[in-house]
Amino acid sequence: MKGNSSSAKQLTDHDHYKAPSEPSIRKVPPKRKKRRKSQAFQEAMTGYFFLAPALILLGVFLLYPMGAAFYYSFTDFYILKPDDISFIGFENFSYIWQDAQFRQAFWNTVYFSVIVVPVQLAVALGLALLINKKIKFRVFFRTAFFSPVVMSLVVVSILWTFMYNPNEGLINQLLGVIGISPQPFLTSPDQAMNSIIVMSVWQGAGFQMMIFLAGLQNIPNHLYEAADIDGATSWQKFLHVTLPGLKNIALFIFITISIAAFKLLVQPMIMTQGGPLGSTKSLVYHIYETGFNYRDVGYASAMAVVFTMIVLTITIIQRVLIREERG
Amino acid sequence: MKRKKRIQGVVLYVSLILLTFIFLFPLVWMLVSSLKDEFQIFKDMKSLKAFLPPAPNEVEGGYLHNYIAAFQRVDLMKYILNSLIYTTGIIIFGLIVNSMAGYALARFRFPLAGFWLGVIIATLIIPPESIFLPLYVLVYDLGWVNTYTGLIVPFIANAFAIFLFRQFFLDFPKELEEAAKIDGCSQIGIFFRIIVPLSKPVFATVAIVLFINHWNDFLWPLVVASDESMRTIQIGLQYFMNEPPIKWGQVMAALTIATVPMLLIFAFLQRYYVQGLTHTGSKN
Numbered sequence: 001m002k003g004n005s006s007s008a009k010q011l012t013d014h015d016h017y018k019a020p021s022e023p024s025i026r027k028v029p030p031k032r033k034k035r036r037k038s039q040a041f042q043e044a045m046t047g048y049f050f051l052a053p054a055l056i057l058l059g060v061f062l063l064y065p066m067g068a069a070f071y072y073s074f075t076d077f078y079i080l081k082p083d084d085i086s087f088i089g090f091e092n093f094s095y096i097w098q099d100a101q102f103r104q105a106f107w108n109t110v111y112f113s114v115i116v117v118p119v120q121l122a123v124a125l126g127l128a129l130l131i132n133k134k135i136k137f138r139v140f141f142r143t144a145f146f147s148p149v150v151m152s153l154v155v156v157s158i159l160w161t162f163m164y165n166p167n168e169g170l171i172n173q174l175l176g177v178i179g180i181s182p183q184p185f186l187t188s189p190d191q192a193m194n195s196i197i198v199m200s201v202w203q204g205a206g207f208q209m210m211i212f213l214a215g216l217q218n219i220p221n222h223l224y225e226a227a228d229i230d231g232a233t234s235w236q237k238f239l240h241v242t243l244p245g246l247k248n249i250a251l252f253i254f255i256t257i258s259i260a261a262f263k264l265l266v267q268p269m270i271m272t273q274g275g276p277l278g279s280t281k282s283l284v285y286h287i288y289e290t291g292f293n294y295r296d297v298g299y300a301s302a303m304a305v306v307f308t309m310i311v312l313t314i315t316i317i318q319r320v321l322i323r324e325e326r327g
Numbered sequence: 328m329k330r331k332k333r334i335q336g337v338v339l340y341v342s343l344i345l346l347t348f349i350f351l352f353p354l355v356w357m358l359v360s361s362l363k364d365e366f367q368i369f370k371d372m373k374s375l376k377a378f379l380p381p382a383p384n385e386v387e388g389g390y391l392h393n394y395i396a397a398f399q400r401v402d403l404m405k406y407i408l409n410s411l412i413y414t415t416g417i418i419i420f421g422l423i424v425n426s427m428a429g430y431a432l433a434r435f436r437f438p439l440a441g442f443w444l445g446v447i448i449a450t451l452i453i454p455p456e457s458i459f460l461p462l463y464v465l466v467y468d469l470g471w472v473n474t475y476t477g478l479i480v481p482f483i484a485n486a487f488a489i490f491l492f493r494q495f496f497l498d499f500p501k502e503l504e505e506a507a508k509i510d511g512c513s514q515i516g517i518f519f520r521i522i523v524p525l526s527k528p529v530f531a532t533v534a535i536v537l538f539i540n541h542w543n544d545f546l547w548p549l550v551v552a553s554d555e556s557m558r559t560i561q562i563g564l565q566y567f568m569n570e571p572p573i574k575w576g577q578v579m580a581a582l583t584i585a586t587v588p589m590l591l592i593f594a595f596l597q598r599y600y601v602q603g604l605t606h607t608g609s610k611n
Contacts, residue, residue, distance in 0.1 A: 040436070046514045047435030051443060054428035057484035061462065062450050068461035079464075130343060143597075144347040147354055150589045152543035154561045155582045158568055159353050162575060170356060173372040202350070210601060263456050266545050270565065284456045291460045292550060304457040311454050 069308075072301035079295035092302035102303060104278050105286040108193060112282065113261035115197050120257055121250065123205040128212035129242075142213075146206035153203070157270040160199045161186065164271075186272050189279035196267045196280055204260070208253045212246065219245035248322070255318045259311055283307055352378060357586075361579035362390045368575055393580035397567070400577060403584065405556060406563035413548070413559055414541045416479035418534050424483050425533065426526075429492025430518060433499075444493075450486045456546065463550050473554040482541065488533045495529040496522070531599040538592060539600070560585045 073092055075085045096102050127145050131138060148156065163170040164185035172182040185195040219242065227237045264282040268274050274281035274289075287307065291300035355378050360368045363381050371377045386392065397403055431437075432444050462481060463472075471477030499522065507517045523530070548559040564585055567578045593600060 043435050044437035047431045047437035047440065050427040050431035050435070050518070053424045054447075054484045054489060055443060057424065057480070058447065058450055058486065061465070061481035061484070062453060062458065065458035065461040065465060066453055068464070069458055072461060127346070130339070130346070133339065135339065135343070141343055141347060145350050146593075147590075148350060150539075150593050151354065151586050152545070152561055152589070154543070154545055154564055155585050156353075158564060158578065159357055159582060161568070162578070163353060163356075168369055168372070170372055170377060173377075177373060202353075206350070214601075259454070263454055265456065270568070287456070287460075288546075297460055297464065300460055304460065308454060308457040311457075312452060315452055 066308075069301045069304050072298050073305045074302075075298045077298040077301070079291075079297055088298070092299045093306075095299065096302060096306060101278065101281070101286060102283075105281045105283045108279065108281055109262060109264055109283040112193060112197060112200075112264050113258060115194075116200055116261045117254065117257050119197070120201045120205050120208065121254060123201055124208035124253070125212055125246075125250070127205060127209040128216060129238075131209070132213060132216045142210075145209055148203045149206045151203070153266040154270060156199065156203050157267050160195075161271045164195055187276055189277045192272050192276060192280045196271060200261075200264075200267060204257070208257065211249060211253055215246050215249035216242070251318065251322045255315065255322075258314050258318065262307075262311055262314065354586075357579050357582055361393050361576065361583045362386065363576060364388075364392070365574060365576055368579075393574075393576040394584070396574070397577040397580045397584070401563060401566050402555075403560075403563065403581065406558050406560040407584070409552070409557060410542060410559040410561070412475055413478045413544075414538050416475060417482050417541050418537045420479065420483040421485055421488060421537050422530055422534060425485055425488035426492045426523070426530065427518070428484075428489045429494075430496050430522065432489070432493045433496035434504075447486045447489055451490075459546055459550060462547075466551060472551055473557045475557075477551045478548060478557075478559075482547070485537070488537065491533055491536075492529060495526060499526070528599065528602065531596065532602050535592060535596050535600045539589060542589060 074087055074089060076088050076091075077085045131142055131145070135141070151159075164172075166172060166182055166184050166187055169185075171185070176182065184191060186192050223241045223245070224237060227241055232240070263284055265284040265288065268280040268282055268285055269288075272280045274285055283303070284307065287300050287303045290296050290303065359378060359380050363371065363385075364387060367381060367385065371379075381390075383390070388395075428447075432440060432447075466472060466477045466481065469477070471480070503521055503525070504517050507521050512520070543561060544559070545561050548562050552558055552562065564581055567573070567581050
C-alpha cells in the first residue's frame with residue numbers, strides 16, 4: 001500500500017513537469033520540449049510493453065473469473081446445460097440462508113478458524129522464542145520444526161489419516177502402551193474437527209515460526225542491553241521489548257493464518273470426506289461439492305461470493321486494526 | 328545462580344528435543360515404514376521400533392520393494408512427470424512475465440502506473456478458492472481441460488511474484504542501465520542482458536516459492552486434470568487410499584516420493600526460500 005501511494009505521487013509529479021503552465025518548462029526551448037515529449041511517450045510504450053503480459057493474464061484468469069462468479073451467482077447456471085442460463089435475481093442468495101448444509105459448513109469453518117488462529121500463532125511464537133536463544137544445533141532444530149511445512153497438505157493428510165486410525169493407527173498404538181484406550185479421532189463427530197485442527201497446527205506452525213524469527217532478529221540488541229541495565233527480569237524483557245517489537249509481524253501473521261484457515265479444504269476432503277455427520281465439512285468443500293459433484297454452478301458461485309465477502313471483511317477489519325495500532 | 332542457569336539449560340534442551348520429536352516423528356515414520364513390509368509396519372507400531380529402519384535381513388524383496396510395487400501399481404512416473412512439467416512451466420513463464428511487470432513498475436514512468444500497481448496488489452486478496460468454478464468454465468470453453476496449457480497458463484501471472492520483483496528492482500542501482508543506454512543498448516536488451524543476470528537472488532527466491540506452491544497444488548489439478556494421464560503426483564496419491572486393498576507400505580513409499588523433491592529443494596536452497604519468507608513478513 002505504501003509503494004502504491006509513492007508511485008502515484010511520482011506520477012503526478014511527472015505530470016506537473018509536463019504541464020505547460022509549469023514555469024520550469026517554459027524556460028525549455030521548444031525544440032527540446034518536443035523531444036522530451038516523445039521520450040516520455042517512448043517510456044510509456046516500453047513500460048506497457050513490459051507490464052502488458054502480466055496485466056492481460058491477471059485480467060483473463062483472475063479478474064474475469066471473479067466477475068463471472070459474481071454474474072453466475074445471479075443465474076441458474078448448471079454445468080450440464082451451459083447454453084441455457086437464465087437470470088434469477090437473488091434466489092441463490094436467499095437459498096443460502098435456508099441451506100442447513102451451508103450453515104453447518106459455515107460454523108465448522110468458523111470453529112476451525114477461531115481455534116487454529118490463536119493456537120498456531122502461540123505455537124509459532126513459542127518455537128521462534130526457543131530457537132532464537134543462543135543454543136547449539138540451532139539450524140537442526142529450526143529445520144526440524146519447519147519440516148512439516150515442506151510436506152504437502154495431501155501427503156500430511158494421508159499420513160495422519162493412518163496415524164489417527166482407530167484400531168491400528170500409530171497414535172492409538174502408542175497410547176495403548178501407556179494404557180489409554182483407543183480414541184475415535186476421525187470417526188467421532190466430537191473429535192474429528194479437533195483432530196484436523198491438531199494436524200493443521202502441526203503442519204503450519206513452522207512457517208510462521210520462520211517469519212517470527214526474522215522479526216526477532218530485527219529487534220535492536222541495545223534495547224535488551226538497556227533493559228538488563230535497568231535490572232529487568234526475562235519476563236519483563238519479553239513483555240516490554242520483545243512483544244512490542246513483534247507487534248506488526250504478529251498482526252501480519254494473524255491475518256494470513258485467519259485467511260488460510262477460512263480456506264480449509266484439503267484436510268477434510270482427504271481425511272473425512274466432510275464426515276462424520278458433516279462435522280468436518282468446510283465452506284470451500286461445500287462449494288466444491290455443489291459445483292463439481294452436483295454441477296450447480298449458479299448456487300456454488302453465490303456461496304463463493306459470500307465466501308469472498310467474508311474473507312474480504314476479515315482482511316479489512318484486521319487492516320484497520322493494524323492501522324490503529326500503528327497510529 | 329549458576330545452578331539455576333544449569334537447570335534452565337536442561338529444561339530448554341529437553342523441551343527442544345521433545346518438540347523435535349513431535350515435529351519430526353510423522354516424517355521419520357513415513358520414511359522408515361516405506362522400507363518395511365505390511366506385517367512389519369503393524370508389528371513395530373507398538374514400540375519405538377516404529378521409528379527405526381528395519382534390519383536388512385528382515386525385509387523380503389529388499390528395501391525398495393514398496394517403491395517398485397508402487398511404480399508398478401500405478402503410473403507414478405507419469406504423475407511425477409506431469410508435476411514436473413506443470414511446475415517448471417509455471418516457473419519459466421512466471422519468471423519472465425512477472426519480472427518484466429515488476430521491472431516496469433519499478434523503473435518506468437507511464438500513465439496509470441500507480442493504478443496498475445494498486446490493482447495488482449488488490450488481486451492478492453482474491454481467494455483462488457472463490458474463482459476456481461468460473462475459471463474451470465473458462466478453461467473448458469477454451470478447450471484446455473486435461474492439457475498442460477490449462478494447468479499452466481492461468482497461474483503464470485502472480486501478483487506476489489510481481490511485488491517481490493518490484494521491491495528488488497527498486498533497490499537496483501540505475502547507473503549500469505544508464506551506461507548501457509549510452510552504449511546504445513535497447514530497453515529489452517538492457518533488461519535481459521544486464522538486469523536479469525545481476526538479479527539471480529530474487530529470481531531464485533521467486534522460482535522456489537513458485538515451485539513449492541505448485542508442486543503441492545491440489546484443487547486446480549484435481550478439477551482440470553481429471554484424465555488419468557494428466558494427473559499430478561498430489562492427485563495420484565489419492566489412488567493409493569481410494570482403491571482397496573490399501574497397502575500401507577506402498578502408500579508410505581508414494582508419499583515419500585511426493586515429498587523428496589521438496590526436501591531436496593529446501594535442503595539445497597534454504598537461503599533463498601527463507602529470503603522469500605522474510606520478505607513476506609517484513610514488507611507488509
